[in-house]
Amino acid sequence: MTTTVQLSIAGRGENDSPLLDDLLDQVRDYFEMINGVAASMAEGNAEQYDWRVVGLSKNSPATITVEAVARSGFPDGANLAARAREQTSYGLVRLQRESVRPLHFTDNVLEAADRFARRVTRGLAETSVVAQNSIEVVFRPADAVATIDHIAVVRADDPVHPYKELGSLEGLIQTVGADAWGHPFIVVRNRLTNADVKCFLAGEALSALEEEPVANVVWKQRRVTALGILRYRSLGKISQADVTHLEFADPARKLPGPADVIDRQFTGGLSSEEYLERLHNGDA
CATH class of the missing domain: 2.40.50.140 (Nucleic acid-binding proteins)
Structure with missing residues (x-):
């Protein structure tokens, strides 16, 4: 089964046309999130696949479709990309709803998610992500604002688990x-x-x-x-x-108190200094 992702990006200009920088940066940040999640899943060894563009369209909104291709020597590379894609979608939707760090969302992934959301509050009107066998992710201005607020709370209260x-x-x-x-x-x-x-x-x-x-x-x-x-x-x-x-x-x-755990006869009547000295000399 192929692993594909389709991004639709609508700008605020005439005919939903996004600015070039907004379009390229939004695509770049989305795949930075997926690749960061994959790196966490694979414990750093995420360079097992490449993304190949298999479709482009400007039929309002602009749409790009990409496919994961396994690299030589990594037959499960596309499968890793699919799992990372699914986890990324799950994480983005979760960040729209609550201030909880999603699984595998490292600080770098959070940074990319923050940029991805902020762009929808400025030059972009909407970004949607559609992938087979995965939940659809839609970012409109209200979703983006909520995500930005939730990411800020996560950064302050819940650093990544080292x-x-x-x-x-x-x-x-x-x-x-x-x-x-x-x-x-x-x-x-x-x-x-x-x-x-x-x-x-x-x-x-x-x-x-x-x-x-x-x-x-x-x-x-x-x-x-x-x-x-x-x-x-x-x-x-x-x-x-x-x-x-x-x-x-x-x-x-009840939990034990000091009287329950302290044995006042432990030193046999000696002071702590005397007892420790005898213990050191082998006489205790």
């Missing part, structure tokens, strides 16, 4: 909800950092939440341990989590 790891976090549930795509989540206030972390739920985690009474979860701020993939914005700072298992703590059981 790394991720399998792990767990513990804290109190602050909020329960779903994003614009219907993906359920909880917001957990991390016990160690006191920062709120959005945890998207799937599998056993979602089932465990559904079994809990709403009042206990939402109003009583249940303490929970969430296990899954933790995504970090920087060293030690969790920005988001994909959770597959939840463990609810017994609400009647």
